[in-house]
Amino acid sequence: MTGGSSYIAVPGQDQPHKRVISAGTVITGRPDEVLHNAALAINGKTIEWVGRLSDLPERYASWSREAYPESTVLPGLVETHAHFGARPGSKPNVSAPELHEQGWNALHSLFWARRLASVGVTSAQSLGSAFYTDVALREAIDQGLAEGPRIVAAGPMITTTGGHDWRSGSEVDSIDDIRHAVREHHKAGVDVIKVGATGGFFTPGTAQWKAQFTVEELTALVSEAHRLGHRVAVHAHGTQGIRRAVEAGVDYIAHGTFISDDGTTKFEPELAREIARKGIYVDVAAPPSYPPVPGETIAPRARDLYEQGVKIVTGHDIGAVIPPEAYLFGLYQLEEAGIPRSEILIAATSRAAAAIGLAGITGVLAPQYEADLLVVDGNPLDDLKSLERKRRIVIRGRNFQPDVVPEYHGRDEKTGDHDPTDSVLARRFERLQRARLQNW
Numbered sequence: 513m514t515g516g517s518s519y520i521a522v523p524g525q526d527q528p529h530k531r532v533i534s535a536g537t538v539i540t541g542r543p544d545e546v547l548h549n550a551a552l553a554i555n556g557k558t559i560e561w562v563g564r565l566s567d568l569p570e571r572y573a574s575w576s577r578e579a580y581p582e583s584t585v586l587p588g589l590v591e592t593h594a595h596f597g598a599r600p601g602s603k604p605n606v607s608a609p610e611l612h613e614q615g616w617n618a619l620h621s622l623f624w625a626r627r628l629a630s631v632g633v634t635s636a637q638s639l640g641s642a643f644y645t646d647v648a649l650r651e652a653i654d655q656g657l658a659e660g661p662r663i664v665a666a667g668p669m670i671t672t673t674g675g676h677d678w679r680s681g682s683e684v685d686s687i688d689d690i691r692h693a694v695r696e697h698h699k700a701g702v703d704v705i706k707v708g709a710t711g712g713f714f715t716p717g718t719a720q721w722k723a724q725f726t727v728e729e730l731t732a733l734v735s736e737a738h739r740l741g742h743r744v745a746v747h748a749h750g751t752q753g754i755r756r757a758v759e760a761g762v763d764y765i766a767h768g769t770f771i772s773d774d775g776t777t778k779f780e781p782e783l784a785r786e787i788a789r790k791g792i793y794v795d796v797a798a799p800p801s802y803p804p805v806p807g808e809t810i811a812p813r814a815r816d817l818y819e820q821g822v823k824i825v826t827g828h829d830i831g832a833v834i835p836p837e838a839y840l841f842g843l844y845q846l847e848e849a850g851i852p853r854s855e856i857l858i859a860a861t862s863r864a865a866a867a868i869g870l871a872g873i874t875g876v877l878a879p880q881y882e883a884d885l886l887v888v889d890g891n892p893l894d895d896l897k898s899l900e901r902k903r904r905i906v907i908r909g910r911n912f913q914p915d916v917v918p919e920y921h922g923r924d925e926k927t928g929d930h931d932p933t934d935s936v937l938a939r940r941f942e943r944l945q946r947a948r949l950q951n952w
């Protein structure tokens with residue numbers, strides 16, 4: 513990832529150089545650390561110095577200067593829960609589209625990567641990608657064949673036979689299968705192991721409220737992954753699956769929806785405190801195209817988790833499921849739920865970087881960190897919408913020229929921008945209500 517020889521220039525791609533970026537405000541990504549009239553000295557891909565502009569050391573005097581007195585510099589955004597692959601149902605218009613499945617996935621992945629970078633995402637964790645496309649994408653970006661955020665790759669999600677995401681996942685049914693799948697993923701070059709701990713909304717026939725694995729199976733998966741130096745991220749909607757994952761010692765929970773057996777959500781403060789005590793990250797961002805869960809929406813649960821001290825991070829299921837332009841919308845939802853802007857920015861930058869294994873590399877604007885940053889007009893601590901007014905997107909020290917990104921208006925009922933299984937929980941809840949009346 514650091515090899516200098518790997519820089520093949522994409523035509524027109526900016527080259528890293530020595531420069532000083534100054535701004536009215538610098539949000540470093542450390543809690544409560546905001547500098548005024550500050551500057552960063554960037555040497556290639558690495559930040560060398562950060563401080564007050566008036567204290568800029570003499571040795572940087574000859575470097576090129578970019579001044580943004582009305583703007584804020586902050587760490588680049590991090591998407592902790594992306595999916596790189598083709599949108600469900602999309603295929604090339606030929607007689608045998610199945611022959612193109614891998615290529616089609618790879619091309620979509622490049623599209624998602626550029627689109628993510630265009631909304632200001634400079635690092636993204638892929639949590640489930642068929643054919644290990646995300647590993648190839650990571651390599652293509654690292655080797656300079658394509659532009660995009662740095663990628664942390666999980667490869668195919670490990671699931672049970674017929675379980676959540678089985679079409680693009682790795683199906684396993686025993687502890688031996690599990691160990692083999694983890695080793696196979698390791699061999700293919702993943703960074704993190706993703707496992708489906710419960711059913712999911714986008715796989716018909718799976719139960720979101722039920723666990724897919726026993727504690728024993730999850731424990732075997734976690735110990736094998738950790739032995740090989742990989743973190744474990746679980747997909748978990750149902751409380752039963754969340755509890756088992758926590759007991760097994762996973763590092764990251766995607767969704768954390770707390771769906772109980774009757775299909776409604778019932779937040780469990782005690783379990784949340786255990787998640788907090790173990791330092792497990794939970795992704796909570798709430799784009800509106802998520803399937804509705806009876807009882808509540810997702811954003812208030814983010815506040816519940818936050819109030820119990822859980823390390824919340826911003827993962828939106830972006831890519832094949834949710835369009836990248838929904839990223840900022842997810843942040844606005846968190847603010848609406850009552851989470852302070854300073855906490856949302858930490859959840860979207862430094863903590864999110866730590867959650868995906870990049871602590872000490874990115875997410876903080878400090879010496880020796882890589883230069884992944886945004887320059888935005890205004891100050892997102894006063895108004896998150898200033899994140900829409902980007903002046904510069906810098907990834908690994910290079911300027912990224914964003915594509916034009918369409919405005920995001922949430923779920924589009926007309927174009928069917930949601931899965932037909934959306935209402936599975938609502939239907940189950942209603943049926944159980946009726947069934948309760950039948951006592952003969």
Ligand SMILES: [Zn+2]
Nearest residue numbers: 593595639829
């Ligand atoms: Zn997902």
